[in-house]
Amino acid sequence: MSKLTLDDIDVRGKRVLIRVDFNVPLDTSADGSPTVADDTRIRAALPTIRHVLDHGGKAILISHLGRPGGQPVPDLSLTCVADHLGSLLDERVRFSSNTVGDTVEEVVAAMGNGSVILLENTRFDPGEKANDEEFSRALAALADVYVNDAFGAAHRAHASTAGVAQFVDTAAMGRLMESEIAALTKVRDDPEHPMIAVLGGAKVSDKLGTFRALNDTADDLLVGGAMSYTFLKALGHEVGASRVEDDRLDAAESLYEEAGGHIHLPSDHVDAASPDADAEGSVVEGDIPEDLMGLDIGPATLAEYQDLISGAATIVWNGPMGVFEVEQFASGTMGIAEAVADATANGAFSVVGGGDSVSALNRSGHSDDISHVSTGGGAMLTFLEGAPLPGIDALTDA
Ligand code: ADP
Ligand code: MG
Numbered sequence: 390m391s392k393l394t395l396d397d398i399d400v401r402g403k404r405v406l407i408r409v410d411f412n413v414p415l416d417t418s419a420d421g422s423p424t425v426a427d428d429t430r431i432r433a434a435l436p437t438i439r440h441v442l443d444h445g446g447k448a449i450l451i452s453h454l455g456r457p458g459g460q461p462v463p464d465l466s467l468t469c470v471a472d473h474l475g476s477l478l479d480e481r482v483r484f485s486s487n488t489v490g491d492t493v494e495e496v497v498a499a500m501g502n503g504s505v506i507l508l509e510n511t512r513f514d515p516g517e518k519a520n521d522e523e524f525s526r527a528l529a530a531l532a533d534v535y536v537n538d539a540f541g542a543a544h545r546a547h548a549s550t551a552g553v554a555q556f557v558d559t560a561a562m563g564r565l566m567e568s569e570i571a572a573l574t575k576v577r578d579d580p581e582h583p584m585i586a587v588l589g590g591a592k593v594s595d596k597l598g599t600f601r602a603l604n605d606t607a608d609d610l611l612v613g614g615a616m617s618y619t620f621l622k623a624l625g626h627e628v629g630a631s632r633v634e635d636d637r638l639d640a641a642e643s644l645y646e647e648a649g650g651h652i653h654l655p656s657d658h659v660d661a662a663s664p665d666a667d668a669e670g671s672v673v674e675g676d677i678p679e680d681l682m683g684l685d686i687g688p689a690t691l692a693e694y695q696d697l698i699s700g701a702a703t704i705v706w707n708g709p710m711g712v713f714e715v716e717q718f719a720s721g722t723m724g725i726a727e728a729v730a731d732a733t734a735n736g737a738f739s740v741v742g743g744g745d746s747v748s749a750l751n752r753s754g755h756s757d758d759i760s761h762v763s764t765g766g767g768a769m770l771t772f773l774e775g776a777p778l779p780g781i782d783a784l785t786d787a
Contacts (some may be wrong), residue, residue, distance in 0.1 A: 392784040393561035395437065398534055400446030402502055406532030407441065407563065408549050408780075409434040410539035410764060411452035411470050411507075423464060425473040429747065429756075430541065433764050435477060437538045437563035438505065442480070448505040449497055449531055450474075451488065451549050453542065459515030471507040482507055488514055489527035497531050511549045518547055525552030538563025540570075541764045543780030544771040554783035562784060565764065570781070572761035573772045576740050581702035582608055587694070587725060589614030590708025590745065594637050598774040600644055603705065610652045611694045613686045613710035613721060617655050620645060629660070629677035653694070657687025659720070664712045685711025686721035695728040704729050704739040706746060707770065713749045722749045730758035742769035 411434070416426040425431065434450075441448045455465040468484055475482040483506040487493045493508060500506065508531075511517040516524025525548040529535070535557040537543070542550050543566070554560040562570070576584075586607040588596060593616040603610060612620060618631035623642040645652050660681040661668035672687045686694070691710075698704060706729055710721035726749065733739045741750055742763030750756050763769045771778055 391787045392781065393559065393787050394567055395440050395536070395561060395564065397787060398559055398561055400441050400444045400534060403446050403533040404449055404497055404500075404531060405441045405446040405534050405536055406449045406451065406528065406553070406557075407434075407437060407536045408539045408542070408553075409437075409450050409452050410541040411450075411467060412454050412541065413470065415464075415469065423466075423469045425470060427748065427751070428473060428477070429751070430764050431470065431474055431477060433565050434538055434563070437536065437565060438478065440564065441536075442478075442503045442505060445502040447497070447500045447502060450505065450507045451511055451528065452507075452539065453512040453517065453547075453549070454510045455512070457510060457512050459512065459518065461513045465510055465512075467507055467510050474507065478505070480505060485509060489524065489531070494530060511547075516548055520546050520548050520552045522552065524548045526556050528553040529556035532557050534558075535560040536563045537561075537780055537784060538565045539780065540566050541766065541768050543765070543778040544768040546779035550780035551783040554785075560784045562781070566781070568761070569763060569765060569769075570772075572740055573763065573769060575738065576703055576705050577602075577606070577773050577775065580606060581738065583701050584703040584705070585609050585611060585698055585701040587611045587613070587698070587704065587706040587729075588708050589616060589710045589722075590743065591615050591632075592634060593619045593641055594634055596708070596770060597637075597640060597644075598776065599707070599770040602774045604644060604648050604651070607705070608651065609697055610648065611697060612652060612654050613690070613694075613725075614708050616708065617686075618683055620652070620654050624654075627676035627679075628683065629679050629681045631677060631683040653697070655683070655686045655690040656693070657689045658683035659685035659687055659711065659718055661718075664715055664718065666715050666717070670717045684715075685718040688720075691721050691724045695724060698725070698728040698732050699735075701732055701737050704732060704737055705773070706739070706741045707743040707766075709745055709749050713745075713752070719749075723753050726750050726753035726755045730755040733758055733760055742766060
């Protein structure tokens, strides 16, 4: 069912409460104060914020950051994000150290049209994750209109993503939410074939539902990362000391059998005794010796995967092929990034998502060469699986 968008609402003179996803990685600067380490998610929210400001609305921004556990944690304050946003917008961005309550309501009431304020981390309040009615109503008290642009948090039924929508008259999607849904709907419901899914990362257990769904739609599934060792072990291979989920061997085996030859597993690996930067890595074909762990796909596997990707019309990629954070185990992931970029340049439609996958993509220098880089990890997987996203379902039907 389609939902209201910014095109359906008049924001002039209104208090527009915008749920953004400013859950960004932070660095500590030389003087000890936190700074934004990667502003991809902040930039992704700019079109919605700009729209509201340019149309004379008052932008009241809310987001969570990290896991403060329902109480104020100074290191997880959004203060530094307000500063960073101010420089991106080239506007003054006010900051409120309260998220809800009388003081914020007064400040918001006094805002001029076209001005913007960021409120403190919603997860400093235990009502956020509890999707508490009182906290949802307190958020709604700040809004004439609610806009959800936080695709990355849309799979969570929290107060700021879902609860608040029940207590406002109008709840619409932001621009980022719209573009995420458009791109992901296309690959989920109407992909051009051949369609290739590349799945990797830490755990198969995180991604079983998505795996099943992609098993139905994709022509080939290329598996890498730690999850491939759960598959390989399930199929009777020796995987040495590689990371394996022993409680998922049966699930992996049945997925593999259901796929009838469409799941590709690594045939060679970069192995080492540990994932440390100074560990000695070597390429091993087939079974992995007892004391070694598989930490990246090997060159033969990469060549096979690159070849399949080059013939694809649609590509979905989630999960790094190895421990890409360490240079000697990054080649597989970087090689996949390059292949997906090349295929996109040749007309394929490509979608890449997942927190670590997107940071690997950024590192490869190919983020601008992908059709759609999703800001959602869990949200993207949930969407592809066809499961409900409470943050979208809660919005007003168009
Ligand atoms: P995403 O965030 O993109 O969904 P995941 O969180 O599932 O990806 O997986 C990323 C993590 O998996 C990275 O930290 C990476 O180091 C780790 N990883 C990938 N391959 C391996 C491997 N062979 N052994 C151990 N860890 C791995
Ligand atoms: Mg991750």
